[in-house]
Amino acid sequence: AISEPLKVMISGAPASGKGTQCEMIVQKFGLVHISTGDLLRAEVSSGSEIGNKAKEYMDTGRLVPDEIVIMMVTARISQEDTKEKGWLLDGFPRTFAQAQSLEKLKIRPDVYIVLDVPDQILIDRCVGRRVDPVTGKIYHLKFFPPENEEIKARLVTRSDDTEEKVKSRLEIYKKNAEAILSTYSTIMNKVDGNHSKDEVFKAIDSLLSKVQKDKENMMKLE
Numbered sequence: 650a651i652s653e654p655l656k657v658m659i660s661g662a663p664a665s666g667k668g669t670q671c672e673m674i675v676q677k678f679g680l681v682h683i684s685t686g687d688l689l690r691a692e693v694s695s696g697s698e699i700g701n702k703a704k705e706y707m708d709t710g711r712l713v714p715d716e717i718v719i720m721m722v723t724a725r726i727s728q729e730d731t732k733e734k735g736w737l738l739d740g741f742p743r744t745f746a747q748a749q750s751l752e753k754l755k756i757r758p759d760v761y762i763v764l765d766v767p768d769q770i771l772i773d774r775c776v777g778r779r780v781d782p783v784t785g786k787i788y789h790l791k792f793f794p795p796e797n798e799e800i801k802a803r804l805v806t807r808s809d810d811t812e813e814k815v816k817s818r819l820e821i822y823k824k825n826a827e828a829i830l831s832t833y834s835t836i837m838n839k840v841d842g843n844h845s846k847d848e849v850f851k852a853i854d855s856l857l858s859k860v861q862k863d864k865e866n867m868m869k870l871e
């Protein structure tokens with residue numbers, strides 16, 4: 650039976666591995682990946698009005714105002730491709746107001762994943778993170794070094810990946826986490842993110858496969 654495609658939200662502290670897992674989820678499940686961090690960084694590098702405004706906040710590790718991100722996400726998630734392929738929302742909602750904006754539009758995920766990683770590990774992951782500006786691929790100097798010298802030479806460090814900024818991002822995350830959970834508590838699934846990326850993906854893969862199967866069974870009953 651052809652079922653409605655999966656709708657997934659993934660959340661977790663800064664550097665808990667959302668972007669890394671999303672690369673793997675997209676490869677297997679073919680969902681449309683919507684990352685507010687990536688969308689905002691694209692606006693910043695294009696020098697658009699939104700980008701210039703967002704930059705002040707992002708550079709200091711603070712959240713970009715709700716109006717801006719809500720507008721960006723609702724525009725992207727309403728595009729045609731998400732209806733056929735499903736969606737994977739990464740880094741949104743990050744505040745209660747953002748969660749409520751989706752509820753108002755009746756945009757609800759099938760499952761809400763929270764990646765759980767201890768604080769000290771998050772800081773090491775951020776400080777060692779490097780991104781390939783050509784492919785968008787995420788590396789880590791120690792855990793996932795680049796494949797060759799050519800890639801290594803072009804890697805960039807995010808402006809918000811200093812130890813001090815990571816700590817303030819983490820604090821902001823913790824302050825908001827509970828309020829968002831209140832919206833999704835019935836579909837929340839905690840995944841232990843403090844393992845190798847393949848092991849973490851294994852847990853996510855079996856969770857999403859189960860959610861997909863349940864959805865198909867529901868369709869048969871209707």
Ligand code: AP5
Pocket residue numbers: 661662663664665666667668669670685686687689706707708710711712713714715718739740741742743744747774775777778779787788789790792793809818842843844845846847849
């Ligand atoms: P965003 O880009 O969403 O940043 P974040 O939530 O802080 O998350 P990160 O991208 O830092 O980490 P990640 O969980 O994706 O981890 P990754 O896979 O890269 O947001 C940036 C900024 O944009 C915000 O601060 C805010 O200003 C603004 N913004 C975004 N959304 C917003 C919203 N909704 N509202 C308002 N403002 C918003 O992994 C991290 C590192 O660890 C990498 O080096 C990776 O290689 C390594 N790693 C990953 N998995 C493992 C593993 N299993 N073992 C070892 N190392 C690993």
